Amino acid sequence: MRRRVLLTPPGWLKRLVALCLLGSLGCGSPPAPLPPADITYTFDDHTQKIIRLLAEESEVNPYKDFDRRFTGLFVPPSLFSLEPFVLGLSTESYIPTILLLEAHWVKRYGEAGWLQELERSQIKFPKNSLVPAVAEAFTVSPAGTSSGRPGELMAAPASIRGNILFYRRDLLDRYGLRAPRHWDELKAICRQVMPRERRLKYGLLLDPTRFGNDFYSIFWGFGGRVMDRDRFVLAEPENQAAFLAALKEIQGMQGSILPAAGHLRRFEAEGATLQSFCQGEALFMIASNTCMQDLGNFLGGTRQQVPGGLTHIRQVGVAPIPSQVRHPRRYTNLESFGWAVNIVPATGWNALNVIDGVRQFLKLVVNEAFQLQAAETWGEVPSLRGALEKMQNPQVLQVYNDVFAVKDLVIRVRPHRPQVNVILSRRLKEVLDGGRSPEAVLQEVLQDLERLASAG
Numbered sequence: 001m002r003r004r005v006l007l008t009p010p011g012w013l014k015r016l017v018a019l020c021l022l023g024s025l026g027c028g029s030p031p032a033p034l035p036p037a038d039i040t041y042t043f044d045d046h047t048q049k050i051i052r053l054l055a056e057e058s059e060v061n062p063y064k065d066f067d068r069r070f071t072g073l074f075v076p077p078s079l080f081s082l083e084p085f086v087l088g089l090s091t092e093s094y095i096p097t098i099l100l101l102e103a104h105w106v107k108r109y110g111e112a113g114w115l116q117e118l119e120r121s122q123i124k125f126p127k128n129s130l131v132p133a134v135a136e137a138f139t140v141s142p143a144g145t146s147s148g149r150p151g152e153l154m155a156a157p158a159s160i161r162g163n164i165l166f167y168r169r170d171l172l173d174r175y176g177l178r179a180p181r182h183w184d185e186l187k188a189i190c191r192q193v194m195p196r197e198r199r200l201k202y203g204l205l206l207d208p209t210r211f212g213n214d215f216y217s218i219f220w221g222f223g224g225r226v227m228d229r230d231r232f233v234l235a236e237p238e239n240q241a242a243f244l245a246a247l248k249e250i251q252g253m254q255g256s257i258l259p260a261a262g263h264l265r266r267f268e269a270e271g272a273t274l275q276s277f278c279q280g281e282a283l284f285m286i287a288s289n290t291c292m293q294d295l296g297n298f299l300g301g302t303r304q305q306v307p308g309g310l311t312h313i314r315q316v317g318v319a320p321i322p323s324q325v326r327h328p329r330r331y332t333n334l335e336s337f338g339w340a341v342n343i344v345p346a347t348g349w350n351a352l353n354v355i356d357g358v359r360q361f362l363k364l365v366v367n368e369a370f371q372l373q374a375a376e377t378w379g380e381v382p383s384l385r386g387a388l389e390k391m392q393n394p395q396v397l398q399v400y401n402d403v404f405a406v407k408d409l410v411i412r413v414r415p416h417r418p419q420v421n422v423i424l425s426r427r428l429k430e431v432l433d434g435g436r437s438p439e440a441v442l443q444e445v446l447q448d449l450e451r452l453a454s455a456g
Helices: 009-024 045-055 062-069 077-080 085-091 103-111 132-137 169-174 184-196 209-221 239-251 263-268 272-278 291-300 352-366 369-378 385-390 395-404 418-432 437-455
Strands: 004-007 038-040 071-076 098-100 155-157 161-166 201-204 282-287 316-317 330-333 335-339 409-412
Touching: 009 132, 038 352, 045 062, 045 352, 045 369, 062 071, 062 352, 085 098, 085 103, 098 103, 103 155, 103 335, 132 155, 132 330, 132 409, 155 184, 161 169, 161 209, 161 291, 161 330, 169 184, 169 316, 184 201, 184 282, 201 272, 209 239, 209 263, 263 272, 272 282, 272 291, 282 291, 291 316, 291 395, 316 395, 335 352, 335 409, 369 385, 369 418, 385 395, 395 409, 418 437
Parallel strands: 004 071, 038 071, 038 098, 201 282, 330 409
Antiparallel strands: 098 335, 155 335, 161 282, 161 316
């Protein structure tokens, strides 16, 4: 596997200077034909595994030459705190050329003018080939455009990934119940079923380490917003009321339906909520939709069965996360990744060759064959409509049909300013841990956001 390690910023500058000097030397003869562009992309293990699997399918296919045509850029963990992607883009460097970005990063980078528009440019990635709601999440108004202008597709989503509600379908069927649409329904189901099923310890489980991400879907379901475009709006009375109502809803279930504050540490370990759900200890669980594949793998592996625990994936149902009573919509916090392209300078860098290489790269990593293989390997829900039409995996189809295709589900992306998400994650966990009241946490969040707004 050909990989390049990300250089520190001074290293980039040295390379840029050397290239500029070489370009300024005249030889008095016609220049030699430029070699094919070296397309660099951010390296991730999931993509590499799918490429290897596809390369094995036949003697001749484009994936066999993938490593010779494209260079994977490995980012050392020590540089993540420096946001190496931002540093690379801000220098207009070709390191990297193609980035795998989470949905909420795309808005931030696209509005800063660092990303290439994909559909109307020479890249010509067709937006209408994508599931519309997911394509919209990766659509951004480019830098310097008027607010009324339609947005442009700034990244090609590799899959649909968001937080959803898992539930024991077999138990709900046993009592003639259906998946809850509102929180009041979830609590009523727990009160009815839990006393009759001795194995159940909890009505609902969630991962306390990612509660900040999951809370957005709950909060939106109470009608609240933290940001509207680039404005902080949490201070508006209706958003404060929604914040408190959503947080009190979760806090009010602790010790009866949710684990008590003192028991939450057990679920901070990786995979702890999934294991507890598999062992039959919980009726509901909030997690990423890719956990459906994890559940299937866990149940299909060699393990000692627990009396009352899950034995087959057919016992599991999925639904959108509940909303407040009478709220017309339910929400998922989109955590999909998409392939975005660095702005290519118009002259001096063999731009047409770069564009052609980028186009070929996207054709290989965002196509039906790739997404169908990713569905089988990782449980990823395809973002391409054509791949969904060809999908045969029953669990992936179940997640799409019962969650992402539900008419009242709204797909949203959390705020694009990373500091906002850090603030909420830290403060919200204080409520789960039992140390702070929702009112106190709200005031501290508002103060943190005010300082963030003042700093720009």
